[in-house]
Amino acid sequence: MHRALAHADVFRAVSDPTRRAILDRLRAGPAPVNALAAEFSQSRPAISKHLGVLRKAHLVSERRAGRERVYELRPMPLQQVAGWVEGYRSFWQVSLNNLKKHLEKK
Amino acid sequence: MHRALAHADVFRAVSDPTRRAILDRLRAGPAPVNALAAEFSQSRPAISKHLGVLRKAHLVSERRAGRERVYELRPMPLQQVAGWVEGYRSFWQVSLNNLKKHLEKK
DNA sequence: ACGATACGTCACTGATTGGTTACGTATCAA
């Protein structure tokens, strides 16, 4: 796999738990980098890199405010993930049904 | 991040496009490894490894049938992904609304 | 019993990842 445009891949961006935590945090509202770095007990450059990945996936936007860069959630690309996983809902509902039947039979 | 139990991480398992394609394929029904390897123009060991990752994430199950190993979709863990992303639906609907308003204003 | 088939796994490789420290730049406050 030569992952063309892997930078823009939403699935990959979201596969990292720290990145998901950042997104989760941004649901409460925009935040500057330092605020995020403080919450996740990781070095600032590390967070900065994660934000870079999220930016390339268009999951966050950067706004300059003085010497701060405020990051804001841009949830639209997550529709892609939702859309993909939604195609499996009927399948796991079947699984749930089977489990239910199995339990009832006992 | 020291990714404890990273093997079992559904998000990571699903972040690879080949692995998603395998899952997509398995929605049409269980399949032996060779059938999959043929469809994705990758070497059999490569597919075998991907299946290993999916297995550890409990997204597929392996059933032995003679000398074949039939893999079957196990969609339940995808609920985790669906659940996470669902928390963002209201946010992107706001975005869609803003976009709509913006277009109407023009 | 024997060859072909269907697979898992090992050993290896190159690319990518997540993390670090060090440094540069822009902004604010004095």
Next chain:
DNA sequence: TTGATACGTAACCAATCAGTGACGTATCGT
């Protein structure tokens, strides 16, 4: 202007990843 602050980025490192070919094992057909 000068120093502190808020950040991006480059250089680097160890670990992980996706892929390969080589090998071993179990099963089927004969």
